[in-house]
Amino acid sequence: METYEILRDLAIVLLSAKVFAVVAKHFRIPQVVGQILAGLLIGPCVLGVVEQTSFLSQMAEIGVILLMFETGLGTNLKELIKTGPKATLIACCGVAVPLLGGTLLYMAFYGSQAVGTEGFYKAIFIGCILTATSVGITVEALRELGYIKGYVGQTILSAAIIDDVIGIIVLTFVMGCKDPSVNPGSVILKTVVFFVLAVVLGVVCYKIFDKIDKRYPHTRRIPIASVGFCFLLSYVAEKYFGIADITGAYVAGIILCNISDADYVARKTNISSYMFFGPIFFACIGIKTDLSTMNMGLLLFSIAFVVVALLTKIIGCGLISKVCGFKWSECMKIGVGMMTRGEVALIISSKGLEAGLMSEQYFAAVILLIIISSISTPLILKALYTKFPEKQVV
Amino acid sequence: METYEILRDLAIVLLSAKVFAVVAKHFRIPQVVGQILAGLLIGPCVLGVVEQTSFLSQMAEIGVILLMFETGLGTNLKELIKTGPKATLIACCGVAVPLLGGTLLYMAFYGSQAVGTEGFYKAIFIGCILTATSVGITVEALRELGYIKGYVGQTILSAAIIDDVIGIIVLTFVMGCKDPSVNPGSVILKTVVFFVLAVVLGVVCYKIFDKIDKRYPHTRRIPIASVGFCFLLSYVAEKYFGIADITGAYVAGIILCNISDADYVARKTNISSYMFFGPIFFACIGIKTDLSTMNMGLLLFSIAFVVVALLTKIIGCGLISKVCGFKWSECMKIGVGMMTRGEVALIISSKGLEAGLMSEQYFAAVILLIIISSISTPLILKALYTKFPEKQVV
Numbered sequence: 001m002e003t004y005e006i007l008r009d010l011a012i013v014l015l016s017a018k019v020f021a022v023v024a025k026h027f028r029i030p031q032v033v034g035q036i037l038a039g040l041l042i043g044p045c046v047l048g049v050v051e052q053t054s055f056l057s058q059m060a061e062i063g064v065i066l067l068m069f070e071t072g073l074g075t076n077l078k079e080l081i082k083t084g085p086k087a088t089l090i091a092c093c094g095v096a097v098p099l100l101g102g103t104l105l106y107m108a109f110y111g112s113q114a115v116g117t118e119g120f121y122k123a124i125f126i127g128c129i130l131t132a133t134s135v136g137i138t139v140e141a142l143r144e145l146g147y148i149k150g151y152v153g154q155t156i157l158s159a160a161i162i163d164d165v166i167g168i169i170v171l172t173f174v175m176g177c178k179d180p181s182v183n184p185g186s187v188i189l190k191t192v193v194f195f196v197l198a199v200v201l202g203v204v205c206y207k208i209f210d211k212i213d214k215r216y217p218h219t220r221r222i223p224i225a226s227v228g229f230c231f232l233l234s235y236v237a238e239k240y241f242g243i244a245d246i247t248g249a250y251v252a253g254i255i256l257c258n259i260s261d262a263d264y265v266a267r268k269t270n271i272s273s274y275m276f277f278g279p280i281f282f283a284c285i286g287i288k289t290d291l292s293t294m295n296m297g298l299l300l301f302s303i304a305f306v307v308v309a310l311l312t313k314i315i316g317c318g319l320i321s322k323v324c325g326f327k328w329s330e331c332m333k334i335g336v337g338m339m340t341r342g343e344v345a346l347i348i349s350s351k352g353l354e355a356g357l358m359s360e361q362y363f364a365a366v367i368l369l370i371i372i373s374s375i376s377t378p379l380i381l382k383a384l385y386t387k388f389p390e391k392q393v394v
Numbered sequence: 395m396e397t398y399e400i401l402r403d404l405a406i407v408l409l410s411a412k413v414f415a416v417v418a419k420h421f422r423i424p425q426v427v428g429q430i431l432a433g434l435l436i437g438p439c440v441l442g443v444v445e446q447t448s449f450l451s452q453m454a455e456i457g458v459i460l461l462m463f464e465t466g467l468g469t470n471l472k473e474l475i476k477t478g479p480k481a482t483l484i485a486c487c488g489v490a491v492p493l494l495g496g497t498l499l500y501m502a503f504y505g506s507q508a509v510g511t512e513g514f515y516k517a518i519f520i521g522c523i524l525t526a527t528s529v530g531i532t533v534e535a536l537r538e539l540g541y542i543k544g545y546v547g548q549t550i551l552s553a554a555i556i557d558d559v560i561g562i563i564v565l566t567f568v569m570g571c572k573d574p575s576v577n578p579g580s581v582i583l584k585t586v587v588f589f590v591l592a593v594v595l596g597v598v599c600y601k602i603f604d605k606i607d608k609r610y611p612h613t614r615r616i617p618i619a620s621v622g623f624c625f626l627l628s629y630v631a632e633k634y635f636g637i638a639d640i641t642g643a644y645v646a647g648i649i650l651c652n653i654s655d656a657d658y659v660a661r662k663t664n665i666s667s668y669m670f671f672g673p674i675f676f677a678c679i680g681i682k683t684d685l686s687t688m689n690m691g692l693l694l695f696s697i698a699f700v701v702v703a704l705l706t707k708i709i710g711c712g713l714i715s716k717v718c719g720f721k722w723s724e725c726m727k728i729g730v731g732m733m734t735r736g737e738v739a740l741i742i743s744s745k746g747l748e749a750g751l752m753s754e755q756y757f758a759a760v761i762l763l764i765i766i767s768s769i770s771t772p773l774i775l776k777a778l779y780t781k782f783p784e785k786q787v788v
Contacts, residue, residue, distance in 0.1 A: 002632075003451060003452060003455045003748070004455070004628065004629055004632045004633065004639045005629075006452050006455065006456075007455075007456075007459065007625040007626075007628050007629040007632075007639060008625075008626075008629045008633075010456070010622075010625045011622050011623075011625035011626040011629060014618055014621065014622040014625070015618075015619065015622040015623075015626075018614075018615055018618045018619060018622070022615060054448075054449075055448075055449070055452050057397060058397060058400050058449050061397045061398070061400065061401075062400075062401075062404070065401065220412075220668055220669075221412055221416060223669060224408055224409075224412045224668075224669055224673075225409065225412060227408065227669060227670075228404075228405050228408040228409035228412070229405075229409075231401040231402075231404045231405035231408070232401075232402075232405040232409075234398065234401050235398055235399075235401040235402045235405060238396075238398045238401075239398065239402075245398045245401060268665055268669060269669075271662055271665045271666065272665065272666040272669055272670060274614055274618075275614075275617060275618055275621065275662060275663075275666055276621075276666060279618075354397070
C-alpha cells in the first residue's frame with residue numbers, strides 16, 4: 001500500500017462519521033451511534049469502500065487509549081471519596097448483578113460451561129460487557145434535566161465512576177485468566193502488583209507533574225508529557241503485567257486528574273480525540289461488525305442481551321439503593337440513571353475481540369444495547385423526574 | 395507486531411521530541427531542530443530504541459500533510475495580491491537562483507548530467523530543496539525585532555509565501571518528470587489541469603464551506619470537514635494527477651484560507667499537529683537520517699550545500715530587490731530575511747526520498763542547513779536593523 005492511500009481512508013472515515021454524527025444529534029441519538037453507523041455503511045457490510053487496515057486499527061487503538069485517558073482525567077477524586085460508601089455499594093451491585101445476568105444469559109443460549117474452560121470465560125466476558133455504565137450519557141441527561149447537582153444525581157455520578165473502575169478490574173482479571181496455561185494466582189498477583197505500583201508510581205509522578213505544571217502552567221509540554229506518560233503506562237501495563245492497555249490509560253488519567261492543569265490536558269487531548277482518533281475508533285467498530293452471520297438465533301440473543309442489560313442495572317442498583325435508605329422513587333431514578341451503556345462497553349468488546357473472547361457477531365448486540373439504552377434513559381428519567389419532582393440544586 | 399507495541403514507540407518519540415524541543419528553545423534554536431535531534435538520538439544512528447515502522451511513516455505523512463495544510467490556511471490572499479509584482483519578482487529570483495545553484499553544486503560534485511537522465515533530475519532536486527524559504531522562522535525573527543509590519547517586512551513575508559508556491563510547482567513538475575516513461579508534455583498538462591481544477595473546485599468548495607461556516611460558526615464540523623477535504627484533495631492530487639500529496643494539502647489550505655473560521659480550523663488542526671503528528675514527522679527525519687555513510691566527500695558537500703543555499707538567496711533576492719528600487723541596506727535585509735530554511739525543505743526532502751530522487755545521506759546536509767540558517771538569520775537581521783534602523787510600524 002502506498003502511504004498516500006491512507007489519506008483516502010481517513011477522508012472517507014472522518015467525513016462520513018461527522019455527517020452521521022450530525023444527523024444522529026439532530027434526532028437526539030448519541031453521536032457515537034452515528035459514527036458507528038457510518039462505519040457500518042462504508043465498511044464491508046454495506047458499501048465496502050473502506051476495509052479494516054492495520055493503519056486504521058492502530059489509529060483506533062490510540063483513539064480508545066485517549067478516550068480512557070480522558071475518562072480518568074475527568075475523575076473527581078475528592079467527590080468520589082466523599083460520596084463514599086453508598087455509591088460504592090450501589091456500584092458493586094451495579095457490577096455484580098449485570099455480570100451474573102450476562103454470564104447466565106450466555107449459558108442459557110449456548111449451554112452451561114464448566115468453570116475454567118474457554119466457554120466459561122466467554123460467558124463471563126458477556127457479563128463484563130454489561131458492567132460499565134456510560135458516565136457521559138448519564139451526566140448529559142441529568143444536566144439537561146437540571147438535577148445533576150442533586151443528591152440522587154451526585155450518587156448516580158459517583159456510582160457510575162466507581163462501577164467503571166470495578167468493571168475494568170473485573171475485565172483485567174478475566175483477560176488475565178483467559179489463557180489456560182496461566183496460573184490464576186499469578187494473574188491476581190500481577191494485578192495486585194500493578195495496582196500497588198500504580199499507586200506508588202502515581203504519587204511520585206503526580207508530584208513531578210504537579211511541580212512542572214505549577215512552574216510552566218498552560219504550556220504545551222504539559223499535555224504532551226501527559227499523553228506520553230499515558231502511552232507509556234498503557235504499554236507497560238499490557239507488556240509486563242498482562243493488564244489491558246486501556247486500564248493503564250485509565251490509571252494514568254486518574255494519576256493526573258488532580259494536577260492543576262488536568263482540565264487543560266483533557267481539553268487538548270479531547271481535540272485530537274474528536275478530530276481524528278475518536279471517530280476512527282467508533283467507525284472501526286462499524287467497519288469490523290459482521291452482519292453476514294446474523295441469523296434468528298443471534299437476533300434473539302441480541303434482544304435478550306438488551307433486556308438483561310437494562311433490567312439487571314435497574315434491579316441491582318435500585319434494590320441496593322433501597323437498602324441504603326433511598327425512597328422508592330429515588331431508587332427507580334438511580335436504577336434507570338445507571339442503565340446507559342456507551343463507549344466503555346464498546347471498548348471492552350474490542351478488547352475481547354482482540355483476545356479471542358468474543359466474536360465480531362456480538363458487536364451488533366452491543367451496538368443495539370447502546371442505541372436503545374442511550375435513547376430510552378433520558379426519556380424515562382425525564383418521566384420519573386416529572387412524576388416525582390426533586391428540589392433543583394444549581 | 396502487537397497493536398500495543400505502537401504505544402511504546404509513540405511514548406518514546408513524543409517524550410524525547412518534547413524534551414529536546416524545550417532544550418533547543420532554551421538555547422534559542424528552533425524547536426524543530428530539537429525534535430530532529432531527538433529522532434537522531436533514539437533512532438538507529440545512536441541508541442536504536444525506535445526504528446522506522448510503517449505506522450510511524452504513516453503518522454509522519456499525516457504530520458506533513460497537516461503542516462502544509464496549516465501553511466496554506468495561514469495565507470493572506472488579499473495581502474499576497476496587494477504586495478503584488480515586487481514580491482513576485484523577488485520570489486521568482488529567490489527560487490531561480492538557488493535552484494540553479496543547487497543543481498550546479500550537485501553537478502560540480504558528481505559530474506554533469508545529461509538532460510532527462512536520472513542524475514539530471516537528482517541534480518535539479520537538490521536545487522528544489524533550496525527553493526523554499528521557511529516563513530515561520532522569518533516571521534518570528536521579524537516580529538521579535540518589531541519590524542514585521544514595515545514595508546521591508548511585508549515584502550519579505552509576501553515573497554516568502556510566493557516562493558513556497560513557486561517552489562512547490564517546481565517540485566511537482568520535477569517529481570512528475572522523474573519517471574523516464576512519462577511524457578513531459580502529459581506532466582505539464584496534468585499539472586495545468588490540476589491547478590485549473592483546483593481553482594474551479596476551490597471556488598465551489600469555498601462557497602460551500604463558507605455557507606456552512608456562517609451558519610454553524612465555531613462548531614466541530616468545520617475543522618473536521620476541512621481536514622477531511624484536505625485529505626481528500628491530497629489523495630486525489632497524488633493518485634490521479636501524479637502531483638505530490640503535500641501540494642494538494644497546501645492547495646486545500648489556500649482554498650479555505652478565506653472562510654471566516656479559517657483561524658479556528660488552523661488552531662484546532664495545530665493542536666493535533668503539535669501534540670502528535672508534528673513531533674513524529676520531525677523525529678522521523680532524525681530516525682531516517684543515515685549517518686553511517688557520512689564521509690569526507692559528503693561532509694564537504696554538506697558544507698558547500700549550506701554555503702550555496704545561503705548565498706544564492708542573498709544574491710538572488712538582494713539583487714532583484716535593488717532592481718525593484720529598494721536601498722542597498724534594505725536589499726541586504728530582504729536577502730538575509732529570505733535565507734532561512736525549515737519545514738518545507740524537510741518536507742521536499744522526504745518526498746524526494748520516497749520518490750527515489752534523493753538518498754538518506756543528504757538529510758544530514760539539509761538538517762545542517764536548517765540549523766545554521768535558523769540560528770544565523772535572526773542574528774544577522776538584528777545586526778542589520780541595528781545598523782540601518784527603520785521606522786517601526788505597530
